Amino acid sequence: MSSTAMTSSARALAHVARTTCTPIAPLATTAAQRRHQSSSSSLPTIGLIPGDGIGHEVIPAARRILETVLPGIPLVDLDAGFATFERTGTALPPSTVQVLRDQCQGALFGAVSSPIHKVAGYSSPIVQLRKELDLYANVRPVVNKKAFNASGEQVGCDLVIVRENTECLYVKQERLETDANGESIAFATRQISQRASRRITETALRLAQQRAAARTSGTSLLTVVHKSNVLSVTDGLFRETARAVFAAAGSPTAVKIEDQLVDSMVYRLFRAPDSVDVVVAPNLYGDILSDAAAALAGSLGLVPSANVGPSFVMGEPVHGSAPDIAGKGVANPVAAIRSAGMLLAHLGYADEATRIDQAVETVMARGIATPDVPGGKASTNDVTSAVVAALQA
Numbered sequence: 224m225s226s227t228a229m230t231s232s233a234r235a236l237a238h239v240a241r242t243t244c245t246p247i248a249p250l251a252t253t254a255a256q257r258r259h260q261s262s263s264s265s266l267p268t269i270g271l272i273p274g275d276g277i278g279h280e281v282i283p284a285a286r287r288i289l290e291t292v293l294p295g296i297p298l299v300d301l302d303a304g305f306a307t308f309e310r311t312g313t314a315l316p317p318s319t320v321q322v323l324r325d326q327c328q329g330a331l332f333g334a335v336s337s338p339i340h341k342v343a344g345y346s347s348p349i350v351q352l353r354k355e356l357d358l359y360a361n362v363r364p365v366v367n368k369k370a371f372n373a374s375g376e377q378v379g380c381d382l383v384i385v386r387e388n389t390e391c392l393y394v395k396q397e398r399l400e401t402d403a404n405g406e407s408i409a410f411a412t413r414q415i416s417q418r419a420s421r422r423i424t425e426t427a428l429r430l431a432q433q434r435a436a437a438r439t440s441g442t443s444l445l446t447v448v449h450k451s452n453v454l455s456v457t458d459g460l461f462r463e464t465a466r467a468v469f470a471a472a473g474s475p476t477a478v479k480i481e482d483q484l485v486d487s488m489v490y491r492l493f494r495a496p497d498s499v500d501v502v503v504a505p506n507l508y509g510d511i512l513s514d515a516a517a518a519l520a521g522s523l524g525l526v527p528s529a530n531v532g533p534s535f536v537m538g539e540p541v542h543g544s545a546p547d548i549a550g551k552g553v554a555n556p557v558a559a560i561r562s563a564g565m566l567l568a569h570l571g572y573a574d575e576a577t578r579i580d581q582a583v584e585t586v587m588a589r590g591i592a593t594p595d596v597p598g599g600k601a602s603t604n605d606v607t608s609a610v611v612a613a614l615q616a
């Protein structure tokens with residue numbers, strides 16, 4: 224398209240994300256994949272869990288995309304979230320977990336609204352689901368050819384954050400005590416295990432090796448993020464375990480390994496986004512880094528993820544339930560759509576994942592985007608319909 228033929232929104236979008244779901248090949252053959260591959264030619268069954276807020280807008284959008292690329296795909300609607308808690312007294316009904324375990328090969332999760340104050344009996348269902356289904360790796364790619372560095376140069380970024388998903392402060396062991404002055408003092412346990420650190424580094428190393436193999440340079444960079452200058456026991460264990468995994472793999476020459484303290488990692492993300500490749504991090508650091516990295520993509524509404532475990536895969540946009548825009552019809556469906564693409568890629572449907580990726584790229588290049596993306600004026604429905612049309616073209 225010539226620059227004169229571009230719409231104004233397309234021009235505004237020119238510096239925004241081209242985050243794709245295809246760079247992440249299946250990390251391993253999951254049990255779900257094996258189950259699916261060995262069963263028959265039938266399509267995998269996917270559980271859809273919208274949750275709360277814009278989950279009810281972006282998951283129906285992703286449903287349309289799944290139904291377009293794999294007509295007849297069995298989809299099961301499942302409950303979880305704060306509204307479910309208010310209605311039933313539990314945020315993650317046992318029936319939801321049971322159906323996922325017994326009937327589904329994968330799932331797509333929207334987002335839940337977790338209150339910032341303590342609500343008796345409530346616990347975040349996404350944190351619980353990741354543990355229940357042993358989804359120990361959260362893989363979060365951020366790709367934007369138009370990302371800028373701190374010098375204002377358009378250097379682009381193509382990075383993936385591999386977030387440990389089961390422990391760290393998310394073990395949620397907190398207690399409130401009273402100090403000698405009669406004032407409250409709160410404590411939280413931060414759990415870092417050798418097992419979880421090993422599993423997540425093995426996943427990140429596999430990914431780094433895949434990326435190296437796919438490049439003409441034949442190399443990649445694995446950055447181990449921690450804060451072991453302060454937390455020498457917990458983050459020290461994470462760092463040492465990551466190094467041991469690399470050594471046990473024979474210190475592959477295609478992958479360079481390095482350390483980065485978490486605070487300066489954020490600085491580096493924005494100062495030199497093109498210097499970041501594969502990042503492996505404990506749970507909370509990975510969560511914060513991936514929202515920060517989403518800014519490089521242009522909007523949280525563009526960034527997908529896959530929660531991966533030995534026997535299950537769950538796609539999930541990086542964003543939350545966005546109560547500030549919920550119900551307005553303007554939630555960006557792209558993160559959820561790309562998460563559906565990552566889910567399909569992990570289930571062995573690489574062609575369908577690539578088609579989704581390309582359709583999203585086409586729509587964004589035409590300037591059809593929701594308002595969270597600079598210049599975007601379209602509704603959730605407009606964007607979704609445009610992606611469906613691009614898939615059918």
Ligand code: NAI
Pocket residue numbers: 274277281333334335336337338349523524525541542543544545546547548553554555556558593595
């Ligand atoms: P958020 O990700 O929901 O929203 C942050 C900002 O990004 C808001 O301005 C929002 O409008 C915007 N945004 C997010 N997704 C968007 C999309 N698809 N399209 C357009 N704009 C989008 O984070 P926030 O506000 O910190 O949390 C809101 C709620 O979400 C909280 O209750 C939190 O607990 C929950 N949350 C849930 C997560 C999950 O279920 N996995 C993850 C993160 C937060």
Ligand code: MG
Pocket residue numbers: 510511514541
């Ligand atoms: Mg987050």
